[in-house]
Amino acid sequence: MPRDTGRIGLLEDDPIMGESLVQRLSLEGYKVQWWTRGEQALRELSSHAGEFDLVVCDIRLPDMDGEDVFRQSSREASTPFLFMSGFGDIDQAVRLMRSGAVDFITKPFDMAGLLDRIATSLRFAPSAPVEAELGISPFMRNVEMVLGRYAAHTLPVLIQGETGTGKEICARYLHQISPRAASPFMAVNCAAIPSELLESELFGHEKGSFTGAHQLHRGYAERAGDGVLFLDEIGDMPLPLQAKLLRLIEDGHFHRLGSEKPIPFKARIVCATHQEVEGERGTGFRQDLYFRLSALPLTLMPLRDRPEDILWLAGRFLDEITESRETPVRGISALAEDAMLEHAWPGNARELRNRLERAAALSENTLLMPVDLFPERRSSLAASPVETLSAARDAAERRQILKALSMTNGQILQAARQLGVSRTTLWEKMTRFGIEGGARSEN
Structure with a gap:
C-alpha cells in the first residue's frame, strides 16, 4: 500500500x-x-x-x-x-x-x-523531531544531524574539539547509525601507544619480523574489517607513520610488518584530535594527510558554551553510575544543580562524569550536595559573596530555565508549561540570558 x-x-x-x-x-x-x-x-x-x-x-x-x-x-x-x-x-x-x-x-x-x-x-532533516542522543542543546542536535548526513558515506571524518567534549562518543554514534553498525568499531589512541609500537599495533606484523615478534599479529586496520577504524588523538601520530596512513588511504591496502603481501583495507577511517592540525598554527601535522582525513569535518563546542546539556548529561551519567555500583545516591539536589550550572567545566563532559563518579562513591546521602561534587570549594561554597537582588533573581531564572529544558529534552513548549509562562515569554528570557533555542520541531 x-x-x-x-x-x-x-x-x-x-x-x-x-x-x-x-x-x-x-x-x-x-x-x-x-x-x-x-x-x-x-x-x-x-x-x-x-x-x-x-x-x-x-x-x-x-x-x-x-x-x-x-x-x-x-x-x-x-x-x-x-x-x-x-x-x-x-x-x-x-x-x-x-x-x-x-x-x-x-x-x-x-x-x-x-x-x-x-x-x-x-x-535527519532539521524539521524532523529526533530523540536526543548526544545532547539537548541546539548545537548538539545539529551535531546529530550532521553525523546522520555523514553516516552513509565512506569518506574519512575528522572530529575536533577540546579534551572531554565527547569526540569518541560522536564517533561511536556515527558507527551506530551507519550501515557498518554490525561490523567492528576499532579504537586506537595514538597518544597512549609508544611511537615505536604504534605501527605494529596499527598494521600488524608477521612472526619473526622483529625481535620479540613470536607470532603473527593482526593490527587494528585488519581487525576493523569493513567497520570503522577510529584513530583518537591523531595529532600525536609520528610523521613517518602519517606517511604510511596517507598511503593506506590512497592505495586502499597495507602490509603487515615483515610481509610484502598487500591486505585490502575496507574500513572507514574516523579520526579525532584536540590539537590544531591545520595551517600555520598546526603542530607539524602533514597537510596532505589533514586534507584527506578532513573530507567530512566536525568541530565540537565545549560544555561551558552549551549549558543546556549540563544537567541532561549529569542525569544520564548518574543513571549509568547508580546502575553499575552500590551507592545510596539516587539523585542531585537543587543546590548541587545550581553549582553545576555555575561551574566552567574546563574538563568538559569527562570532568562532569568523573565528579559524579567520585561523589557517588563517597557520598552517604540520597541526593548529591554541592560539596560532594566540588569538595575543593568547601569554604567558598559556605561563604558565597553577597549579590544584588536583581542579579540573584536573574541567576535563579536562568538556572530554572536550563533545568526545565533539561527535564523536557529541550522542548520549548513543554518547558514553558512547566515554568508557567508563555512560549514567547520563555523565548524572550532565553534570549536575554544567552540561552540558545531548544528543539524547533514543535508546533
Missing part, C-alpha cells in the same frame, strides 16, 4: 531520469513535484516555503548550477537538499554538505540506494 511519507521536490532536467524517479517515488507514497529548470524550482520553493520535506537536486542543470539553487532557496526557507552528482562533482557535493545539504548520491545509482538516502535525509 502506498503511504503518505512526505512531499519531495525533484530538480532533474533529463526527461527519462525525471519521469522514472517521479513514478518510483510516487509508488513509495511520496508526493512529488518535478522541475526541469532551476528557475522553476526557485519560484516554487519561494511561493510554497516550508511545504517541501526534501529537494532531490541534480547539480548540473541547463540554466543554472544546483549549488546556486540551494544557496538562493536557503535564504527564504530551510528545506533540506539531497544532491545527485556525477563523479566529477563529488568535491562540490562534499562542499555543499559542509554548507548544509543533507546528503549526496553519485550517479549512476540504484533506486534502492536512492530510497535509503531519501529516508535517511528525511529522518
Whole structure:
C-alpha cells in the first residue's frame, strides 16, 4: 500500500531520469513535484516555503548550477537538499554538505540506494523531531544531524574539539547509525601507544619480523574489517607513520610488518584530535594527510558554551553510575544543580562524569550536595559573596530555565508549561540570558 511519507521536490532536467524517479517515488507514497529548470524550482520553493520535506537536486542543470539553487532557496526557507552528482562533482557535493545539504548520491545509482538516502535525509532533516542522543542543546542536535548526513558515506571524518567534549562518543554514534553498525568499531589512541609500537599495533606484523615478534599479529586496520577504524588523538601520530596512513588511504591496502603481501583495507577511517592540525598554527601535522582525513569535518563546542546539556548529561551519567555500583545516591539536589550550572567545566563532559563518579562513591546521602561534587570549594561554597537582588533573581531564572529544558529534552513548549509562562515569554528570557533555542520541531 502506498503511504503518505512526505512531499519531495525533484530538480532533474533529463526527461527519462525525471519521469522514472517521479513514478518510483510516487509508488513509495511520496508526493512529488518535478522541475526541469532551476528557475522553476526557485519560484516554487519561494511561493510554497516550508511545504517541501526534501529537494532531490541534480547539480548540473541547463540554466543554472544546483549549488546556486540551494544557496538562493536557503535564504527564504530551510528545506533540506539531497544532491545527485556525477563523479566529477563529488568535491562540490562534499562542499555543499559542509554548507548544509543533507546528503549526496553519485550517479549512476540504484533506486534502492536512492530510497535509503531519501529516508535517511528525511529522518535527519532539521524539521524532523529526533530523540536526543548526544545532547539537548541546539548545537548538539545539529551535531546529530550532521553525523546522520555523514553516516552513509565512506569518506574519512575528522572530529575536533577540546579534551572531554565527547569526540569518541560522536564517533561511536556515527558507527551506530551507519550501515557498518554490525561490523567492528576499532579504537586506537595514538597518544597512549609508544611511537615505536604504534605501527605494529596499527598494521600488524608477521612472526619473526622483529625481535620479540613470536607470532603473527593482526593490527587494528585488519581487525576493523569493513567497520570503522577510529584513530583518537591523531595529532600525536609520528610523521613517518602519517606517511604510511596517507598511503593506506590512497592505495586502499597495507602490509603487515615483515610481509610484502598487500591486505585490502575496507574500513572507514574516523579520526579525532584536540590539537590544531591545520595551517600555520598546526603542530607539524602533514597537510596532505589533514586534507584527506578532513573530507567530512566536525568541530565540537565545549560544555561551558552549551549549558543546556549540563544537567541532561549529569542525569544520564548518574543513571549509568547508580546502575553499575552500590551507592545510596539516587539523585542531585537543587543546590548541587545550581553549582553545576555555575561551574566552567574546563574538563568538559569527562570532568562532569568523573565528579559524579567520585561523589557517588563517597557520598552517604540520597541526593548529591554541592560539596560532594566540588569538595575543593568547601569554604567558598559556605561563604558565597553577597549579590544584588536583581542579579540573584536573574541567576535563579536562568538556572530554572536550563533545568526545565533539561527535564523536557529541550522542548520549548513543554518547558514553558512547566515554568508557567508563555512560549514567547520563555523565548524572550532565553534570549536575554544567552540561552540558545531548544528543539524547533514543535508546533
